[in-house]
Amino acid sequence: MAKLKMAVYWGAACGGCDVAILDTQEKILEIAELADIVFWPIAVDLKYEDIETTEDESIDICLYNGSVRNSEQQYVAELLRRKSKVVIAFGACACFGGIPGLANLFDRDQILERVYKTTPSTSNPDNIYPQTEVKVKEGTLFLPHFQATVSALDKVVEVDYYIPGCPPPVNLIMGAVDAIKTGNLPPKGSVLAPEKSVCDECPRERKEKAIPEIKRFYQVQDDGKTCLLEQGILCIGPAVRAGCEGACIKANMPCRGCMGPTPGVIDQGAKMIGAIGSVVGLADEEIMSESEVQELLDKVEDIIGCLHSFTLPVALINKKIKEKS
């Protein structure tokens, strides 16, 4: 079999997904045996020109990690789509917008003002904001345009497969490598991860889901064994796809949802609202007044930060709305 050609790119990302590829440790040799890297900005010194000048569909696999926030990321996404046979959204940001997607709770101007003007460590008396072009004596210099919202990759280009996770777990990466090697890829559009929920892989004991109240970490003496949600800690595992083998929970941290919604679900946060509504405050539900219910649930602060940490750009309502008046 001829060696495959692979491209890796990062959009609005932290670099963790690139590191996840290296986390395959000695198995990286398997990947190197399978594919030549033709483009990988974090690791290999190749320029956009090198890709622009290759033939269309000459790259076999493209792993795009990170969401799309500016015009450069969009340009490269479109370029790589044209040049690649298979595009894989790699990691939570590419699949769902990821943590950068929480910026959709603010508009472009608010973000620029915060970053370049009002953070306590910023001094900008002349109101200098980044511009997309500047003339210097050698010519004109350009910077990418900062777009209004953060998008998941599939809002910008067609995506063939999804490998979620923050970062994608090594076993899923190797599973995908095996599938590519053996030509056993599932239908286009599939998520290359299990179809169960995080709870199915969670090692903690579950009894009956009936939670008197939602608690903060400092209010709980974790016994290390019982389901975190049953102890009152907001763990969103029930609404999240498996594949991570409960990595966070094994470190005594609740699930925050980086694997994205379970199959068939559009809006992870809405589903978790459904789940919380089913299990919290059951014991006294018949005698609780509406204001008591309100008080009970007011303990969920920053509901989008809790339930849509990684998925706001693919939620049903995926950004801040400006109502008139």
Next chain:
Amino acid sequence: MKGPDPKVVMFCCNWCTYAGADLAGTSRLQINPNFRVIRTMCSGRVDPQLVLEAFLKGADGVIIGGCHPGDCHYISGNYKALRRVVLLKKLLSQLGINQERLRLEWISASEGKKFAAVVNEFIQKIESLGPLELDQEKISRTTL
């Protein structure tokens, strides 16, 4: 000048609120017609996704109608609906949407008058809030 007619989606539980709607109709009560009823078996069966989808697809307001506390045909579905609505309102307001656009009401099968009053009052409220303009790009997840 009067703006476009508001659109209100009303999820009515089969056992109480839907029967209440029926009674309001057979009693020939005057009701503002700008609402669409969707019958569900229980208010507890209204998936929060449906509420968000209603807003996304052009509803200016959503009412969920269920049985009074203690009267749920399935014992506790209405309590679940209450908790979900409380959380949904928090979600909506964090998204910048006026939380008064979502309302939960207990309307029994004998409360045709209450049904008419709630719908009329709610539509008036939505009219005063104006249309909800969601200029959302289409959801393009291919995995759905």
